[in-house]
Every structure is written in C-alpha cells, then in structure tokens.
Amino acid sequence: MTHLPDRSETTGRCFGYGGLGPRDDDARRWVRDAIALLNRDAHRSADTHLIRLSLPALAGLEIYLKDESTHPTGSLKHRLARSLILYGLCNGHIGPRTTLVEASSGSTAVSEAYFARQLGLDFVAVMPRSTSASKIEAVARYGGRSHLVEHPAQVYDAARQIAAETGGYYLDQFTYAERATDWRSNNNIAESIYSQMAQEPYPVPCWIVMSAGTGGTSATLGRLIRYQGHDTRLCVVDPENSVFYDNYLSDDCALTGEHGSAIEGIGRPRVEPSFLPCVIDHMLKVPDAASVGAMMALSDHLFRRVGASTGTNFYGLCWIAAQMQARGETGAIVSVICDDGNRYGTSYYDAGWLADRGIAPEPYRDQIARFLDSGVWQPLG
Incomplete structure (x- = not known):
C-alpha cells in the first residue's frame, strides 16, 4: 500500500485556528482580512530613502546607502x-x-x-x-x-x-x-534599489554590499541581479564568529561555531537554510572592531548614529571602493543602513561596554575617516 505523507511531513500542519478548520468560512474571512490589513499598512508607508554620500576624495565613484532605518519599526x-x-x-x-x-x-x-x-x-x-x-x-x-x-x-x-x-x-x-520574500516584486529591497538608481549617473551599480543574518536579503539581491540580467556583483560581509564566510569557501553546510556574533542582527553560529552562497560573487570577513569603527566613522559623516551591522556593511563598501580606485575603475556602490544606532547607546556606543569585550574600534574608525577624507586606503596590521 502506498504511503501518503501526512500534511506535517510536507508543508507543516495548519496551526492555530482555535477549533476552526482551515476551510471554515470564519477562518477564511479572518485570514483574508488579516492580509488586507497588512497590505493597507504597506500602502501607507513610503519607500525608504536612498542616500548619496558626498565624497569628493573618491573621484569617479558614487556611493549610496539604502536607509532601512526609516521603516515604522526602525530596521531592515x-x-x-x-x-x-x-x-x-x-x-x-x-x-x-x-x-x-x-x-x-x-x-x-x-x-x-x-x-x-x-x-x-x-x-x-x-x-x-x-x-x-x-x-x-x-x-x-x-x-x-x-x-x-x-x-x-x-x-x-x-x-x-x-x-x-x-x-x-x-x-x-x-x-x-x-522563500517568504518575493525576489521578483512585492516589498523587495533589491527592486527598490534599482528603481531609485534609475536616474543616477551609474544606474546599474558595480557592486551591492550587504551583510547576512538570515541570508534572506543577500538571496533576494543575488536572485534579482540574475533575474534582471544586471552586471552588478554582490559582496557579502561577514563578522567574527560567523560561519557564513567559511561555508562560502568550503561549501560545508554542517559548519557550526562556538560563539555567537557580537554584531547584533548579522552573523550566525550555524549555516542557516536561507543563506545561499551560490548567488554571491565575493565575501569578506571583518573584525568586530572594524564593524564598530566603521559604524562610528559613518555616524560622524552622517551626523546621526547607525548600528554596528551597518558598520560591517560600510567597512566592506569602503574596501570595495578602495579596490576599484586602485584599478582606476568608476561606477556606483550601494549598501544598506540596517537600523538606527540609537538602539545601541548602552552597547556599541558605550566605551566601557566595548572595553569589557576587548573591542578597540579607534584604529578602524581612523582608517575609514582617512579614506573618506583623502581617498587613501591604509591597511592595518
């Protein structure tokens, strides 16, 4: 006799209808109304800003940051x-x-x-x-x-x-x-970036730089780049104590780490199912001190605080910009402001908190500040 799998063996059982079956009219109406409510909420929200940084020292390079901190809940x-x-x-x-x-x-x-x-x-x-x-x-x-x-x-x-x-x-x-994010449309950060870039000097970025937490955003970006046939390359930046970078190099999905990432929101101690290295063109791994230092340098430039995961992104962006500049290349680079730095007043912006964890960001803060002011990348260590 052929075994027919139970729903829970395939798509997962239907949850939480409180005694109502999934085909019950009351349950269907509630779900329909819930979806309409979420769609109304999205319709009331404008898209997030794409900020162009004014960096005269980086001649021929246009630098942009997609500011996801302006969502109603303050983050990507x-x-x-x-x-x-x-x-x-x-x-x-x-x-x-x-x-x-x-x-x-x-x-x-x-x-x-x-x-x-x-x-x-x-x-x-x-x-x-x-x-x-x-x-x-x-x-x-x-x-x-x-x-x-x-x-x-x-x-x-x-x-x-x-x-x-x-x-x-x-x-x-x-x-x-x-898989929950429709990478071809509907609430898609990648589509939004390309739409907002359409009238810029370089409408198609040379690089998009993004860190990974679940891996969902990098998957969305990489898929849409291929789907629309763009020449953009995707760089994913990984913090300390995350296994994504090692998975990218080794293809070993069983990798695990002993410690969690000190950079909230990104980096994982295991390879998450949503992380898709096959859509990534290049990866960097950066020290936590570099993430925090870049966070501080960018906050100085923007006159407002950003979070440490944004610092990870920005450190990777600056490294890419330095490589392009050294090769005499021109074009646009886009990255993301993940959230508002005011959430971290008692952590990344607290000198005592950083000292307790052995994070010394000042050399990296100075490195990024010099690069933004002079266009000269001075490697550390």
Missing part, C-alpha cells in the same frame, strides 16, 4: 517580518488565535511584534540574553513578550518548544527568509 527587518507573516497566513499556518513565535537577535522580533499587535495575536520573541535592552523594551511596547536564552544557538529549539506548547506558529526567519 520590517520588510522581512511582513513577508514572513504573509507567508504564514497564505500557507494556512496562522489563524485568529495563533501565538506567533520567533527566534531572533532583536530587530526581526521588534518588527514581528508590531505586526502581531495589528493582527491582535500574541507574540513571543526568543532572543539571546545579550540582546540590547532597547530591542527587548521595543518588543514589550508592541505587546510581545521576550524569552531570553544564554547562548545564540539555543534560540531555535526554544522557539520550537514554545510554539509547540502554545499551539502556535514558529515563523522561523532563518529557514523561510529566502
């Missing part, structure tokens, strides 16, 4: 959170009484809490205890609760367990980020 993860919840709704996993659960280092959880509140759903964020206090507070302000674990690698199992205990749905950004 706003797009992802909306996509993940739409994915759960349209796949029949989220109903009117479903508890939403996520494993996160902070920003995704903040954005998901925002959307859960709009839908009237309970939300639980499973985060490392090291997550910045402002992110934990933001989850609470949106009506969610935080479950803190000691080590970043513990977030996955804890989130699954809470979802099972509550009869809820584990949103699982690390698995579904690359």
Whole structure:
C-alpha cells in the first residue's frame, strides 16, 4: 500500500485556528482580512530613502546607502517580518488565535511584534540574553513578550518548544527568509534599489554590499541581479564568529561555531537554510572592531548614529571602493543602513561596554575617516 505523507511531513500542519478548520468560512474571512490589513499598512508607508554620500576624495565613484532605518519599526527587518507573516497566513499556518513565535537577535522580533499587535495575536520573541535592552523594551511596547536564552544557538529549539506548547506558529526567519520574500516584486529591497538608481549617473551599480543574518536579503539581491540580467556583483560581509564566510569557501553546510556574533542582527553560529552562497560573487570577513569603527566613522559623516551591522556593511563598501580606485575603475556602490544606532547607546556606543569585550574600534574608525577624507586606503596590521 502506498504511503501518503501526512500534511506535517510536507508543508507543516495548519496551526492555530482555535477549533476552526482551515476551510471554515470564519477562518477564511479572518485570514483574508488579516492580509488586507497588512497590505493597507504597506500602502501607507513610503519607500525608504536612498542616500548619496558626498565624497569628493573618491573621484569617479558614487556611493549610496539604502536607509532601512526609516521603516515604522526602525530596521531592515520590517520588510522581512511582513513577508514572513504573509507567508504564514497564505500557507494556512496562522489563524485568529495563533501565538506567533520567533527566534531572533532583536530587530526581526521588534518588527514581528508590531505586526502581531495589528493582527491582535500574541507574540513571543526568543532572543539571546545579550540582546540590547532597547530591542527587548521595543518588543514589550508592541505587546510581545521576550524569552531570553544564554547562548545564540539555543534560540531555535526554544522557539520550537514554545510554539509547540502554545499551539502556535514558529515563523522561523532563518529557514523561510529566502522563500517568504518575493525576489521578483512585492516589498523587495533589491527592486527598490534599482528603481531609485534609475536616474543616477551609474544606474546599474558595480557592486551591492550587504551583510547576512538570515541570508534572506543577500538571496533576494543575488536572485534579482540574475533575474534582471544586471552586471552588478554582490559582496557579502561577514563578522567574527560567523560561519557564513567559511561555508562560502568550503561549501560545508554542517559548519557550526562556538560563539555567537557580537554584531547584533548579522552573523550566525550555524549555516542557516536561507543563506545561499551560490548567488554571491565575493565575501569578506571583518573584525568586530572594524564593524564598530566603521559604524562610528559613518555616524560622524552622517551626523546621526547607525548600528554596528551597518558598520560591517560600510567597512566592506569602503574596501570595495578602495579596490576599484586602485584599478582606476568608476561606477556606483550601494549598501544598506540596517537600523538606527540609537538602539545601541548602552552597547556599541558605550566605551566601557566595548572595553569589557576587548573591542578597540579607534584604529578602524581612523582608517575609514582617512579614506573618506583623502581617498587613501591604509591597511592595518
């Protein structure tokens, strides 16, 4: 007799309808209304700014930053959170009484809490205890609760367990980020970048530079670059204690690390399912001190604070710009401001916090500042 797999063996069981079957008219109406609510929220929001940096010392190079900190929840993860919840709704996993659960280092959880509140759903964020206090507070302000674990690698199992205990749905950004986002359209950062670049001197960037947390954004960028036939190359920058760079070099998806990344929101101690090295053209690995130093130098230039993951991006962008300049190349480079630096006043912008962790950013801050002012890249070490 042929074995027909149970729904849970293939697409996952239908969650959280509180006794209503997924085909029940009341449940269908609730899901339809929930999707309409999310679409109205998106329609009320303008696109995020594309900032052009004025850098006369980098003659022939145009530098741009896509400012994702201007989303209603203050980070790049706003797009992802909306996509993940739409994915759960349209796949029949989220109903009117479903508890939403996520494993996160902070920003995704903040954005998901925002959307859960709009839908009237309970939300639980499973985060490392090291997550910045402002992110934990933001989850609470949106009506969610935080479950803190000691080590970043513990977030996955804890989130699954809470979802099972509550009869809820584990949103699982690390698995579904690359598939929940429609990389051809609909809330897509890559499409937005190319649309905003259309009237610039170099409409097609030579490089887009991005760090990876889930890997979903780099997957979206790399796929759209190929789908639309652009000559753009994608550089992904990885922080210390992340295994993405090593996976890119070795193709070993079983790699794990002993420590979590000190740069919130990016870098992982395991190779996440959404990380797709095959769509990446080049990777860099940078010290945490370089990420924080570049964060500070860019904040000085913008006259406002950005976060450390933006510093990782910007350090990679400056390295790419230096290589292009040395080869006499011209063109545009685009990267991303991931979130607002005011979230990190008690961490990356606190000298005592940095000293306790052995992070000394000043040499890298000076290196980036000199490069922006003079166009001269002076390697350290």
